[in-house]
Amino acid sequence: MRGRVVFLGTSGGVPTLTRNLPAIALRWGGSLFLFDCGENTQKQLMRAKVGFKKSFYIFITHMHGDHLLGLPGLLMTLTLQGRRDPIYIFGPKMVKTFLEEILPLVGSPPSFPVFFREVSSGEVFRGSNFIVSALRTKHTIESYAYRFDEVGREFYFDDKKAEALGIPQGEIRERLLKGEHITINGKVITPEMVRGSKRRLFSFTYTGDTRPFPELIDFVKNTEVLVHDSTFLSSDIEEAEESGHSTAVEAANTAKAASVSSLYLFHISARYKDPKPLLNEARKIFSKTFLPKDLDMIEIR
Amino acid sequence: MRGRVVFLGTSGGVPTLTRNLPAIALRWGGSLFLFDCGENTQKQLMRAKVGFKKSFYIFITHMHGDHLLGLPGLLMTLTLQGRRDPIYIFGPKMVKTFLEEILPLVGSPPSFPVFFREVSSGEVFRGSNFIVSALRTKHTIESYAYRFDEVGREFYFDDKKAEALGIPQGEIRERLLKGEHITINGKVITPEMVRGSKRRLFSFTYTGDTRPFPELIDFVKNTEVLVHDSTFLSSDIEEAEESGHSTAVEAANTAKAASVSSLYLFHISARYKDPKPLLNEARKIFSKTFLPKDLDMIEIR
Numbered sequence: 366m367r368g369r370v371v372f373l374g375t376s377g378g379v380p381t382l383t384r385n386l387p388a389i390a391l392r393w394g395g396s397l398f399l400f401d402c403g404e405n406t407q408k409q410l411m412r413a414k415v416g417f418k419k420s421f422y423i424f425i426t427h428m429h430g431d432h433l434l435g436l437p438g439l440l441m442t443l444t445l446q447g448r449r450d451p452i453y454i455f456g457p458k459m460v461k462t463f464l465e466e467i468l469p470l471v472g473s474p475p476s477f478p479v480f481f482r483e484v485s486s487g488e489v490f491r492g493s494n495f496i497v498s499a500l501r502t503k504h505t506i507e508s509y510a511y512r513f514d515e516v517g518r519e520f521y522f523d524d525k526k527a528e529a530l531g532i533p534q535g536e537i538r539e540r541l542l543k544g545e546h547i548t549i550n551g552k553v554i555t556p557e558m559v560r561g562s563k564r565r566l567f568s569f570t571y572t573g574d575t576r577p578f579p580e581l582i583d584f585v586k587n588t589e590v591l592v593h594d595s596t597f598l599s600s601d602i603e604e605a606e607e608s609g610h611s612t613a614v615e616a617a618n619t620a621k622a623a624s625v626s627s628l629y630l631f632h633i634s635a636r637y638k639d640p641k642p643l644l645n646e647a648r649k650i651f652s653k654t655f656l657p658k659d660l661d662m663i664e665i666r
Numbered sequence: 667m668r669g670r671v672v673f674l675g676t677s678g679g680v681p682t683l684t685r686n687l688p689a690i691a692l693r694w695g696g697s698l699f700l701f702d703c704g705e706n707t708q709k710q711l712m713r714a715k716v717g718f719k720k721s722f723y724i725f726i727t728h729m730h731g732d733h734l735l736g737l738p739g740l741l742m743t744l745t746l747q748g749r750r751d752p753i754y755i756f757g758p759k760m761v762k763t764f765l766e767e768i769l770p771l772v773g774s775p776p777s778f779p780v781f782f783r784e785v786s787s788g789e790v791f792r793g794s795n796f797i798v799s800a801l802r803t804k805h806t807i808e809s810y811a812y813r814f815d816e817v818g819r820e821f822y823f824d825d826k827k828a829e830a831l832g833i834p835q836g837e838i839r840e841r842l843l844k845g846e847h848i849t850i851n852g853k854v855i856t857p858e859m860v861r862g863s864k865r866r867l868f869s870f871t872y873t874g875d876t877r878p879f880p881e882l883i884d885f886v887k888n889t890e891v892l893v894h895d896s897t898f899l900s901s902d903i904e905e906a907e908e909s910g911h912s913t914a915v916e917a918a919n920t921a922k923a924a925s926v927s928s929l930y931l932f933h934i935s936a937r938y939k940d941p942k943p944l945l946n947e948a949r950k951i952f953s954k955t956f957l958p959k960d961l962d963m964i965e966i967r
Contacts, residue, residue, distance in 0.1 A: 379743045380709050386739075404739040405706040408681050430742045430772035438687075438705040438735045442680045459771060466767045470760060471731035 368393040370569060370590055370663040373409035374401075377574075377596050377610070377632035378431055384659055385409055386431045387632055389571055389592060391513060393495065393665075396420035400511055400571045400592075406435035407442050413660050417443060422490065424497065425456030426573030427508035433460065437467050444476040451478040455490065455497075457507050458483045484509055500584040502575030504609035510584060512570040518542065523561035530554060565589075567665050570625075574632065576606065577615045585623045590663060593619065595630035598637070599646055613643040617650035628654045629663075669694040671870060671891055671964040674710035675702075678875075678897050678911070678933035679732055685960055686710055687732045688933055690872055690893060692814060694796065694966075697721035701812055701872045701893075707736035708743050714961050718744060723791065725798065726757030727874030728809035734761065738768050745777040752779040756791065756798075758808050759784045785810055801885040803876035805910035811885060813871040819843065824862035831855060866890075868966050871926075875933065877907065878916045886924045891964060894920060896931035899938070900947055914944040918951035929955045930964075 369392050374385030386403025390410065397418035399406070402425065410417070425433050433456075440452070452475075454460060461481045468474065482489065486509075490497045494517050499509040522542055532538060532554060537547055546555050570588040574596075575581065585591050593616035597605040605612050611619075613630055620628035628651055633640050644656040670693050675686030687704025691711065698719035700707070703726065711718070726734050734757075741753070753776075755761060762782045769775065783790065787810075791798040795818050800810040823843055833839060833855060838848055847856050871889040875897075876882065886892050897911035906913050912920075914931055921929035929952055934941050945957040 379746050380712070382709075382712055385709070404736065405709060408683075408686070408706060411681070411683055428772055430738055434735070434739045434742075434772065435705065437731055441731045441735075445680050463768070463771050466771070467764070470764050470767070471729055471735065 367567065368665040370592075370665070371413045371415055372592075372629070372631075372657040372659060372661045373406055373413060374403045375631055375633055375657055375659055376431075377594075377634055379635045380404070381635045384633065384635070386435070388435065389631075390415050391569060392418070393513075393515075393567075396422065396492070398497075398513065399423045401426055401432045401573070402435040402439060403431050404434045404438075407439040409659065410439075413662070417446075417448065419450045421450070421452045422497075423452065423454045423456075424484075424489075424511045424571075425454065425460045426502075426511070426571075427504060427506055428457060428459045428463070429506070429574070432573070433463070436460075436464065437471060440464075440468065440475050440479070441472050444473060448475075448477045451480055453480045453482070453490070455482050455484050455499075455511075457509070498584075500580065502573055502581065503578050504574045504576070508573050508575065508609075510570060510572040510575065510581065512584060512588065513568065515567040517564075517566065519564055519566065521561035521564050523559050526561070527559045530558065532559065571631075572611075574610055576609055577611055577619050582619055582622045585619065585625060588623065588625045590627055590629065591620055591623070591625040592629045592631045594632045595643055595647070596632050596634045598642055601634075613647040613654075614650060617647035617654055620651045620654070626653065630654065630656045668868065669966040671893075671966070672714045672716055673930070673932075673958040673960060673962045674707055674714060675704045676932055676934055676958055676960055677732075677936055678895075680936045681705070682936045685934065685936070687736070689736065690932075691716045692870060693719070694814075694816075694868075697723065697793070699798075699814065700724045702727055702733045702874070703736040703740060704732050705735045705739075708740040710960065711740075714963070718747075718749065720751045722751070722753045723798075724753065724755045724757075725785075725790075725800075725810075725812045725872075726755065726761045727803075727812070727872070728805060728807055729758060729760045729764070730807070730875070733874070734764070737761075737765065738772060741765075741769065741776050741780070742773045745774060749776075749778045752781055754781045754783070754791070756783050756785050756800075756812075758810070799885075801881065803874060803882065804879050805875040805877070809874050809876065809910075811871060811873040811876065811882065813885060813889065814869065816868040818867065819865055820867065822862035822865050824860050827862070828860045831859065833860070872932075873912075875911055877910055878912055878920050883920055883923045886920065886926060889924065889926045891928055891930065892921055892924070892926040893930045893932045895933045896944055896948070897933050897935045899943055902935075914948040914955075915951060918948035918955055921952045921955070927954065931955065931957045 371390040373388035376384035387401040388406040389400040391398040596610035647654040672691040674689035677685035688702040689707040690701040692699040894917035948955040
């Protein structure tokens, strides 16, 4: 397993007996990426046995309380546990104000450095094998979608081809893997000559709260895992428009237009005692649609 | 049933898989009293089916995050539900600052009036049939214990005695109930003459976080339900002293000295995977000791 996505909270606005407020964990290598942090996220992380990683990045979509009121408690718990490794928080500028105002009122300063970076549309963070980018969405207040893209080799190295070409094991193969041309016995070998099958690069997009709009389709293009605001049924579209949210059908339309691999309906309004109709109406448009429950998990292989 | 006490969260500092952060609900008549409001209290209220009452009073012991980080989310949910009835919040002055700073950052203003009253030792609120009082405790920061006392008639009216004395039904009996002397056929009847068995008046005390100290014994005297800080085992008393908490044995000593009816150990440290030893050591001193789990309930009859 290369990683996993865990749905920690899938409700929107208010929690229900079975759904917590928005939060999604992405474990990738030795890192933990947390997208939004609704109330009770720390407990959900515990229940999902995700574990607090040395590298911990938190991305907040916007300043509505249901998306970030779990943040102070999470930071306090990490302090009580004596964490020393830094935490990186990304989001609108007011997230920093929020933490600066609230943390001194309710406890000791964090036992670890908190680095905050204000986001805008475009690349927001780059690691050795991933990039996270953001897109300003259409909500009632400043809000961002986040996209995680694995970066690295797009093809596997074909050992058989390499042997046939007489390329020795070791450093030379490493250079080919990195894209260099090499020369063996006066013969130039290009990376293409040892290229194997295509290597799937994982990608994940979380829209946060938003109405559909054309740039969003470009932003989520070809995503493997798309988690999309799906607060309402189509029959409640007027409320979706007023409150800056999407219907399940709108989420499916975006997923289809963007040729994503799979769509996960998220931020489900507490009004629907049975949310199955949301799934049904989305599947008519985009068959690979899912309706995750809290603590459901996607294994990335 | 006259009311009930529901333990919504019984952990201290950090939540565990089975224990939420501190919050206790007291339903009394048509009113809801909430003592502390740790993260996820709104969900626990839902799970306990307590219901948001027209009269809703919230008492915060102190400004440590584990005791009040559930407050903003609770108020936001009530706003999304369109509540109009006021909410009364009592606590140290900084609770007001906290709400004034945080609420405008994370959502719309409450849909209902929020009345805040700063507390100090002494009576803090009086209703038609109850009094709530506070006592400044010994914690690392300003913190209060709260005591709820039912007020009203201390004796039942003895119908048989009244009949024997020839007292007619109706308004005359009402006047006797209220303590008046009345005259029937030239004979003076005093309330004592129709006094029946003693009527138990319910009382509840929640210490919040505290070290034991003599005034606390006076404050909890004869309480029917005493919920006492019991963060540590006796073997961890040094930590209890440093962090301004009590051990289970200290809680039991206070319960015994104050002749309370029952003791409930509360604010259990997450370090004890099995908290049973806390109960065992307390019971050796005070036999009517209990160790409530989250959502345990005491019915008041």
